[in-house]
Structures are given as structure tokens and as C-alpha cells.
Amino acid sequence: MHSLIIEGIGAPLDAADDRTVLDNCLDRGVPMPYNCRSGECGECLAQLVSGRLQELPGADPAIYTPALRDAGMFLTCMCYATSDITIRVPLRAGDAPPIRQFDAVITSVARFGTRTMRVEVRPQAPLVYHAGQYFEWHLPQLSAPRSYSAANAPGSETIEFLVRLHEGGGVSELLQRAELAAGDILTLKGPFGSYDLDVSGERPLIMVAGGTGLAPVKAIAESLAASGSRRSVSIYFGARDRDELGYARSLHELCASQPSMRFAPVLSHEPEPSPWQGARGLVTEHLAATLGDQFGAQAYLCGPPQMINQTIAILEAKGAMRSDIHCDKFSPAGSHGH
Numbered sequence: 001m002h003s004l005i006i007e008g009i010g011a012p013l014d015a016a017d018d019r020t021v022l023d024n025c026l027d028r029g030v031p032m033p034y035n036c037r038s039g040e041c042g043e044c045l046a047q048l049v050s051g052r053l054q055e056l057p058g059a060d061p062a063i064y065t066p067a068l069r070d071a072g073m074f075l076t077c078m079c080y081a082t083s084d085i086t087i088r089v090p091l092r093a094g095d096a097p098p099i100r101q102f103d104a105v106i107t108s109v110a111r112f113g114t115r116t117m118r119v120e121v122r123p124q125a126p127l128v129y130h131a132g133q134y135f136e137w138h139l140p141q142l143s144a145p146r147s148y149s150a151a152n153a154p155g156s157e158t159i160e161f162l163v164r165l166h167e168g169g170g171v172s173e174l175l176q177r178a179e180l181a182a183g184d185i186l187t188l189k190g191p192f193g194s195y196d197l198d199v200s201g202e203r204p205l206i207m208v209a210g211g212t213g214l215a216p217v218k219a220i221a222e223s224l225a226a227s228g229s230r231r232s233v234s235i236y237f238g239a240r241d242r243d244e245l246g247y248a249r250s251l252h253e254l255c256a257s258q259p260s261m262r263f264a265p266v267l268s269h270e271p272e273p274s275p276w277q278g279a280r281g282l283v284t285e286h287l288a289a290t291l292g293d294q295f296g297a298q299a300y301l302c303g304p305p306q307m308i309n310q311t312i313a314i315l316e317a318k319g320a321m322r323s324d325i326h327c328d329k330f331s332p333a334g335s336h337g338h
């Protein structure tokens with residue numbers, strides 16, 4: 001145990017040796033900035049004022065550059081304190097919902113096509129979270145928690161998640177063997193992650209999702225619709241083929257019912273011939289070819305790192321500010337995997 005002082009916050013915190021600096025702060029309710037908790041987004045950057053840290057490998061070098069390291073900056077999600085430390089960090093303003101661990105009953109498990117399952121759970125008590133946030137699943141059968149974004153807007157009795165099925169995936173296998181099924185109790189912890197996208201704003205919003213990255217995008221779109229927002233929202237959904245469009249249907253219908261929302265699926269592996277009349281190719285290629293100027297637009301991206309990095313470059317080239325682009329990258333299976 002070491003002491004952790006955050007400049008500007010009164011008492012030092014006790015930092016457990018086996019928890020990252022970020023987790024130690026979140027455990028004690030400090031409103032730290034963060035999103036991915038795996039070195040992918042850079043939102044948890046802080047300045048080391050004094051003390052020593054041990055750095056975990058695996059941070060994205062495009063996000064955490066040698067120049068930042070040389071300037072004494074570190075990613076709080078990727079470092080452990082190895083002595084008493086003092087750090088400087090811009091704390092989040094606003095109403096971060098409290099993070100807690102709780103049990104929820106699985107109310108339904110539904111399969112969409114061959115690669116996706118939707119799992120719906122009902123917590124025992126009403127839960128506060130923001131659209132775009134995610135929860136950890138703590139399963140006794142798995143050695144580490146898995147993270148999934150809520151796929152529906154807050155305010156309902158249930159939370160919906162999308163699980164991508166893949167061979168050897170811990171949660172995938174449990175669901176496919178029905179060892180995780182309706183009626184079971186699931187232990188969740190959260191909500192975690194970004195909640196600072198200003199959904200009440202009026203600037204145009206572009207959302208780009210890859211695969212089950214559609215989950216937080218759907219939650220944000222539902223929140224906007226429920227709030228009566230009239231802002232222009234364009235959603236681009238990169239999927240492999242028509243098999244993956246099943247779970248996008250309700251979002252597609254929502255957008256069709258909202259005059260200011262637009263939904264554009266782009267299929268990368270739909271075989272020819274096929275009844276598919278829509279866009280083909282990578283969603284990034286489609287964006288590069290069809291997007292007009294994005295000066296003043298806000299963006300929310302969720303999907304694999306390559307899709308996100310390319311989309312950021314496209315949006316910046318079209319005039320969007322990097323600070324207006326919010327990202328939720330999939331991490332390698334096991335952490336923030338969706």
C-alpha cells in the first residue's frame with residue numbers, strides 16, 4: 001500500500017499495490033478522466049509530480065508517445081505506484097454515476113444471425129448510467145472480467161448488451177453452451193467509461209460503428225431520440241454482411257422515424273450476387289468517398305482500432321477537431337471487447 005496524492009484534492013488516498021493508479025482512484029470515487037482502461041484512448045493522461053511508477057506494456061504508441069513520457073506524463077490506467085506518489089490530473093466535472101458491483105438477472109438471450117447475441121439483464125435496483133458507458137461482467141468461469149457497452153438508453157428496467165461470438169471467446173462459449181442463460185444471475189460492475197459526449201448539443205453528430213461497436217451508438221441514438229433532440233445525426237455502420245444487420249434493425253427503424261437521423265450500413269464481405277442494394281466496402285472507404293466538410297461536427301466512434309484510427313484521420317482531413325472526436329476502441333479479447 002502506498003499513499004497517492006492528487007494535487008488539489010485534500011487527503012491522500014491509500015493505493016493498493018495490485019491496482020492501477022486509475023483503479024485506485026475510481027475505487028475511492030475520484031472523478032478521474034478515462035475511457036478504455038487499457039492504454040488505447042489517452043483520456044486518462046496525468047502528470048507525475050513525485051514518486052515512482054511501474055508501467056504496464058501495451059499502451060498504443062500513437063496515443064502515449066515518447067514525448068509525453070519524457071514530459072512526465074503517464075497513463076493512469078497503465079501504471080502502478082511503486083512508492084508514495086503525487087499526481088496532477090484534470091478531474092471531470094459533472095455527474096459521474098457511481099461505480100458499483102451488483103447482481104442482475106438475465107431476462108433474455110437472443111441470437112442474431114450467426115455471429116451476434118443480445119443479452120438482456122434486469123438489475124435488482126434501478127441503475128444510473130449514461131449512454132455510451134460500459135459494464136464489466138464478472139463471471140466465476142473466467143479469470144478476468146469482460147467489458148460490454150450498454151446497447152440501450154438509460155431509464156429502462158433492463159440493460160441490453162451485444163456479444164460478438166467467436167471461437168474460444170469465454171463469454172461466447174458460455175452463451176453457446178447455454179451455461180449462461182435466461183434466469184441466471186450475472187454479476188456486473190460499472191458503469192465505466194466516457195460519459196462526456198454532450199448529447200444535448202446542437203452541432204451535427206457523426207457516429208461510426210464497426211460490428212458490435214453498434215451497441216453504444218444505439219444507446220446514444222436512443223437517448224437523443226428520447227430527449228426530443230433535433231440535431232442532425234448520421235450513423236455509419238460497418239458490418240461484414242447481411243447476417244450482421246439483424247441486430248441493427250431496431251436502430252435502423254428508430255432512425256427512419258426521426259427526421260434528423262440517418263443510418264447508413266456498409267457491408268465489407270457481402271457475397272455477389274446478393275439482394276443487397278446498399279453500400280459495399282470498408283466503412284472507412286465509404287466515409288472518405290462520401291463525407292462532405294465536417295467543420296464543427298462532433299463524432300463518436302466505436303469499433304476496432306484500425307477503423308477508429310482511419311476514421312479519425314478522415315474526419316480531421318474534412319475539418320473536424322480532434323477534441324470533438326470521441327472514441328471507444330475495441331481492445332484485444334479479454335478487456336474492453338464488446
Ligand code: FES
Nearest residue numbers: 035037042044077
Ligand atoms: S488510455 Fe487509459 S483510459 Fe484509455
